[in-house]
Amino acid sequence: MANKMGYLSCLDTVKPVRDAIEVINGKWKLPIIISVMTGNERFTDIQESIPGITPKVLAKELKDLEQHQLIKRVVIDDYPVKILYKPEPYADTLTPIIDALKGWGLNHRKKIFEKE
Amino acid sequence: MANKMGYLSCLDTVKPVRDAIEVINGKWKLPIIISVMTGNERFTDIQESIPGITPKVLAKELKDLEQHQLIKRVVIDDYPVKILYKPEPYADTLTPIIDALKGWGLNHRKKIFEKE
């Protein structure tokens, strides 16, 4: 009724979806979170677990994820110094999103494969 | 065991997630799908339902979504010609992703709001 009539408001959905997209946007953030949640802790291990990622991109994305409190960077003061990346509890809240994307991706690949 | 020992494989999840991200990447694709699924059919209506989108971006994204068979462009040969955008059945398969993102986005906004 508050509408100008003629189009439907979908802002209730669009707005929170955009909030989520802003945090996990780009090609790499979710793959990195998946890798860290799987148990990879070292920079090089994470890098090797995600085909195609370069160290520069990985370093930048790790910083972003740290700022969003999805992972934490732990410095172990041994000789040599070790740096570990661990998932924060908040990262667990992304599991439903990851599962939904994984399921859809698997099905999509099957669909594409069937067609051509 | 096939690993070089030292990193864990997470490719089973990373690969399908990346397949999904490739289809729905960017700021605008999901908002547009949401708008069309909500019932907006006309170019201008879709544009007005998504704050901040420009006609250029909308036109390009609509083409992308058509190619991925998520929406269809219907030409009605009246005077004047009408063009309608309708969701394809395949768009429904995105619902779990949209719901997961919506839920996360709502919770995230609440979390941010509480903190500062």
Added chain:
DNA sequence: TATAGCGATTTCCCAAAGGAAAGTGGGATA
């Protein structure tokens, strides 16, 4: 002493995303 590995950082570069604003060509409306 030399080499290798670790965890990045730096530089250079290109392509794609995306925003602002104006225009276009047809029909409808006043």
Added chain:
DNA sequence: TATCCCACTTTCCTTTGGGAAATCGCTATA
């Protein structure tokens, strides 16, 4: 006749994403 609406398109520009390769300071290992 003038103006408006619709569905875009075009132009110009800036920002962002991301790849390649080299480098760096440190430690470990041969």
